[in-house]
Amino acid sequence: xxxxxxxxxxxxxxxxxxxxxxxxxxxxxxxxxxxxxxxxxxxxxxxxxxxxxxxxxxxxxxxxxxxxxxxxxxxxxxxxxxxxxxxxxxxxxxxxxxxxxxxxxxxxxxxxxxxxxxxxxxxxxxxxxxxxxxxxxxxxxxxxxxxxxxxxxxxxxxxxxxxxxxxxxxxxxxxxxxxxxxxxxxxxxxxxxxxxxxxxxxxxxxxxxxxxxxxxxxxxxxxxxxxxxxxxxxxxxxxxxxxxxxxxxxxxxxxxxxxxxxxxxxxxxxxxxxxxxxxxxxxxxxxxxxxxxxxxxxxxxxxxxxxxxxxxxxxxxxxxxxxxxxxxxxxxxxxxxxxxxxxxxxxxxxxxxxxxxxxxxxxxxxxxxxxxxxxxxxxxxxxxxxxxxxxxxxxxxxxxxxxxxxxxxxxxxxxxxxxxxxxxxxxxxxxxxxxxxxxxxxxxxxxxxxxxxxxxxxxxxxxxxxxxxxxxxxxx
RNA sequence: GGCGGCGUACCCAAGUGGCUAAGGGGGAGGUCUGCAAAACCUCUAUUCGUCGGUUCGAUUCCGACCGCCGCCUCCA
Numbered sequence: 001x002x003x004x005x006x007x008x009x010x011x012x013x014x015x016x017x018x019x020x021x022x023x024x025x026x027x028x029x030x031x032x033x034x035x036x037x038x039x040x041x042x043x044x045x046x047x048x049x050x051x052x053x054x055x056x057x058x059x060x061x062x063x064x065x066x067x068x069x070x071x072x073x074x075x076x077x078x079x080x081x082x083x084x085x086x087x088x089x090x091x092x093x094x095x096x097x098x099x100x101x102x103x104x105x106x107x108x109x110x111x112x113x114x115x116x117x118x119x120x121x122x123x124x125x126x127x128x129x130x131x132x133x134x135x136x137x138x139x140x141x142x143x144x145x146x147x148x149x150x151x152x153x154x155x156x157x158x159x160x161x162x163x164x165x166x167x168x169x170x171x172x173x174x175x176x177x178x179x180x181x182x183x184x185x186x187x188x189x190x191x192x193x194x195x196x197x198x199x200x201x202x203x204x205x206x207x208x209x210x211x212x213x214x215x216x217x218x219x220x221x222x223x224x225x226x227x228x229x230x231x232x233x234x235x236x237x238x239x240x241x242x243x244x245x246x247x248x249x250x251x252x253x254x255x256x257x258x259x260x261x262x263x264x265x266x267x268x269x270x271x272x273x274x275x276x277x278x279x280x281x282x283x284x285x286x287x288x289x290x291x292x293x294x295x296x297x298x299x300x301x302x303x304x305x306x307x308x309x310x311x312x313x314x315x316x317x318x319x320x321x322x323x324x325x326x327x328x329x330x331x332x333x334x335x336x337x338x339x340x341x342x343x344x345x346x347x348x349x350x351x352x353x354x355x356x357x358x359x360x361x362x363x364x365x366x367x368x369x370x371x372x373x374x375x376x377x378x379x380x381x382x383x384x385x386x387x388x389x390x391x392x393x394x395x396x397x398x399x400x401x402x403x404x405x406x407x408x409x410x411x412x413x414x415x416x417x418x419x420x421x422x423x424x425x426x427x428x429x430x431x432x433x434x435x436x437x438x439x440x441x442x443x444x445x446x447x448x449x450x451x452x453x454x455x456x457x458x459x460x461x462x463x464x465x466x467x468x469x470x471x472x473x474x475x476x
Numbered sequence: 477g478g479c480g481g482c483g484u485a486c487c488c489a490a491g492u493g494g495c496u497a498a499g500g501g502g503g504a505g506g507u508c509u510g511c512a513a514a515a516c517c518u519c520u521a522u523u524c525g526u527c528g529g530u531u532c533g534a535u536u537c538c539g540a541c542c543g544c545c546g547c548c549u550c551c552a
Contacts, residue, residue: 035552036552037552038550038551041544043552045533046551046552047551047552048552050552051552053552056552090550111494225550245552246552247551247552248480248481248546248547248552249546249550249551249552250551251480251547251548252480252547252548252551253547253548253549253550254550254551268517271477276552278481278482278546278552279545279546279552280552281545281546283490301532306533314488314523317488317489317490317499317500318488318489318490319489319490322480322481322482322489322490323481323482323545323546324488324489325487325488325489327487327488329487329488329501329502330487330488330489331488331503332501333487333488333500333501333502334488334500334501336497336500337500337501340500340514340515343514343515344515346514346527347515357485368490374490374491376489376490376491376498376499376500377490377491377498377499379490379499379500380490380498380499380500381498381499382499383499383500384498384499387515387516389518390515391515391516391517407534444510444511447510447511448510448511451511451512455513460513460514461512461513462512463509463510463511463512463513464509464514465508465509470514472514476495
């Protein structure tokens, strides 16, 4: 069934600034590189939105019958705290502040990050690669760029020659900004030996205070901030990849530079579809950023007794290209929807074939997903279908629901599994029996008292008309 | 200064040149219930920031204005 209807998948490509039909280079496997975290801080909910988006895109491609090979980097070296040519490595800074080695810091935050992804039911990429493990690949790539004459070596490092590149290529393809429009270097101090303030570092030299350094043909130093993505993407996915995604903030600098350095090395197109997601913003419309300091992380939600998957559902409630306002009430609203769906799994009929009327919902769902990942519309379809199932007392929709959840990632099947295996513990069972007796005795005071006790233990009583009761675990 | 985006009900958020402007949350009322819970039903934007223009017709296209935001420095 899945993907059997040959419906084209459409996605917005930042390169063309339009929604395009997606077709992979190799019909059998989509190559996908997404920008991962810099591991010097816990990733906040804004970051999580991006990873949920990436996961949803992958799931949507799979839903359309495509295999995906997904690579994500872990940046554990090279990102500066202040500006492009100096400053302090972020990982090193955290290491200093926390009194640990950079390696310890990177490994600590990498683990936290991966565990957060698990909580959000984000599938682990096929390859998760650390920049520090791929220095040799970066050096090799820089050599190629040098050989082709698009870079030069000076005392402070190896730089990409933007002027040279501009002569033969288009700069600013993504950002639509000409070099002259960019006020590069205006707000920061740049290395004095760069030929142009637009030039960016491929390899940084002569920074003796840096802890993380490697030998290179040009001297001891460390890689620039864009080269890792090009090097690792090529290493694992080839010189031209189908999809590359990242936050919208990466368009003007990071991805622009990636294209420049990659294409000057290979002479081939680097990325076929660039996909960018918008930010999660704070209540006042302010960006939730790392450098701004305070921002909520997944743990904050857990502490507020919010199911992490409610946050996932909350994110799916808006299009990935729209800014989304973070609002705890809206997340709780999403949580209600999540439990509405979970509640339905208890009524689902997995063993029965779907009712014919589910077909219309399948089609609507598929169309919404394939329309540039219109998850809000897709969600509306899901809720309408479940509502209809309840309303008409025809619960034979499990096949469709499970298929929808392969894209949404709300763990509905796991929920069903959990409920089916659930046993009422003995102590709860004792209360249940006492309550049944109280109800038979029409001692409703006692009965209500016991219900309160059960609630406190996490169980909800549902009384039926015939005098029987059902006990289900409360979601929260 | 340059580039980009946004402004839809109390809140979150889709969408369209013209059928009733999705869906959810919240609120109000109701069905069911001993009371609840769950679920279901009804109601909750004559209107889509403001003002113009194009059009038979605009919330949707164009322009101006107001407001908010992002990027141009690491950032999802």
